Amino acid sequence: MNDFWNWDHAAAVFPSLIKGLGVTVLATVIGMVIAAILGLLVAIVRRSGVRAVTWPVGFLVEFIRSTPLLVQLVFANLLFTQFPSLAVGCAVLGIHYATYMSEVYRAGIDAVPKGQWEAAVALDLPRGRTWRDVILPQAIRNTLPGLGNYAISMFKETPFLAFIYVVEMYAAAQAYGGGNFRYMEAITLAGLLFLLVSYPTSLLVRRMENRLA
Amino acid sequence: MSDNLQILVDLLPRLGEGVLVTLELTVGGAVLALLVAFVLGLAGRARTRWARVPSRVVVEFFRGTSLVVQIFWLYYVLPLPPFYVELDPLACGIIALGLNYGAYAAEVVRGSINAVPTGQWEAATALDMGPVHRLRRVILPQAWPLMMPLFTNLLIQLVKGSALATYVSLHDLNFFIGELRKGTTETVFAYTVGLLVYFAIAYALTLVMNALEARAKNNVGQGPSLREILRLTPARVDTAEVRP
């Protein structure tokens, strides 16, 4: 029985896991802020209709979206050695997820009824104003559940940061396991902590989805 | 630059091995995920709570605990007491990928089955089809095309997730990138080549999945058949198509 689960080890690893969880949450928040802003810019640029811009941006988005985040992280960390790993990690998370978010925005913008654009034209609103005052406020409402879902998804992908030496929650568990030759409690607890944060959050997002639907 | 290319050419056999391992993980993980998805997805809409609740718990568990944690749990914890199960690293990767993405795909299966119009269920009942017959011959053939685009997304996610395999001692494509970097001492070159190969794999898989999706859609009377898509001359557009 003692072999199976040792509470001493669980207690010993817990503080560093919580500290790691703090880094994990921090990285998720910063990453999501970058993703939300950059994703919107990408979505607007891709709608501009200027081939010379939309084509390369489109390719870049496809490329980033369909290649592994893990490889991108390691690559960026090797390239930008002058920056701290956590900063590089947050930036890569943000850029990777911006490619997802741009699709969420695109769908959100497409979901704004055509009549809204026509009404703006009829009122002779300038294009910039139409975007800022008419389209985006409605589109962003549509995108909130997508934003929430990707935030949860990013949260669960932050352990990739462990491979660029950021001590987030998984790295903390791994370090304890390696140091004490005892992985059971550390890795299991890390997994349960992920579940403990992501499950209630996903319930909240689902409720939001139902309310907006 | 030409030196780099020479090194790349010399390393091509190793690239092939790396791609092979990545593809093994992808195909193995995808097959397991599909199996898990249908078992959990169908159990998730069962009438008895004894099937529904466990299915929900398993799905939420594997979705909620990170893939990284799962793969390393299998790799580090399982060989120790009290389990003493030493998995082959490839099996480790396939099981983790299969369970994680299978849990996501289970939601796709459940949602797509629920999205088949109730009229179809009712018509099958009116013809006195049993539940299995109804599911197999009427509901699943219609739910399948709804699942396909979402399965495509998950498959690309799975390919990306497979890069973790390097850290459970597998010599996959990600591992090869490291080798190429050591060989050329050119980080940008090595990673650009590596990411392009990943992109090519994802692109090829997307093409295959899109073809399967077109076939699935055509099977329920939507869109052209694969043969029509692949034919060089433009397909005859059927203007007689009338919708209720």
Place this chain on the structure above:
Amino acid sequence: MPDTATKPAIQFQGVGKRFGDNVVLDGLDFSVAAGDRVTLIGPSGSGKTTILRLLMTLEEANDGLILVDGVPYTHEMRGGKRVAIPEKRRSLVRRRVGMVFQQFNLFPNMSVLENIIEAPIHVLGVPKAEAIAKAEDLLEKVGLADKRDARCTQLSGGQQQRVAIARALAMEPEILLLDEVTSALDPELVADVLAVLRNIAETTDITMLIVTHEMQFAREVSNRVLMFDGGKIIEEAHPEEIFTSPKHERTQEFLRAVL
């Protein structure tokens, strides 16, 4: 075997159906003799369609019993308690009941022929060649012999509905339920569907329960009309009688509105 000569084909005994607080059927009693063509009329929400859906086991009644040929169908009384009849026994009754839906509900993953032969082969165990021959006869009868191998999505609404009728008839039902079968059709397609149904009424002795807004059709085909309101039958008569001199005030109002 139940004695069909004396037992009614369909019998509702105190059937109640609620959706939440909304009472759709309230202690409903009525019976239909074998070979009867009964049209159910009444304002929407009066429970007409629910009766057909109960007979197809698409809904469960909350109280009362439904009997087919005198045999309990979905529930029975055992030791003074109302208990559900297991699926296996329900199935034996259900396969004698056919239904045509407002939205046709053809299976889009099958051709016209496959739609018709699927259930006879896999539910009734009819040999394939026999099922195909029968299906071809039925397609001839509904005027769509040339559409045998067409995709359902390539057919017009009226054609789809005629295939759906053929599909229901292929099961050789003793009871046929028609649920607003022309309501989803463009006006110019209604006549063909009604002609097919008229032909079935004339050439077979299938018991029919019809929910429709086509009063002329109801008049021609049915031998009994039941007027529903608030989950109850408020008037019952021969079509000539009810359409020319309705007695109940609500029936008069309703007929004035639809005719």
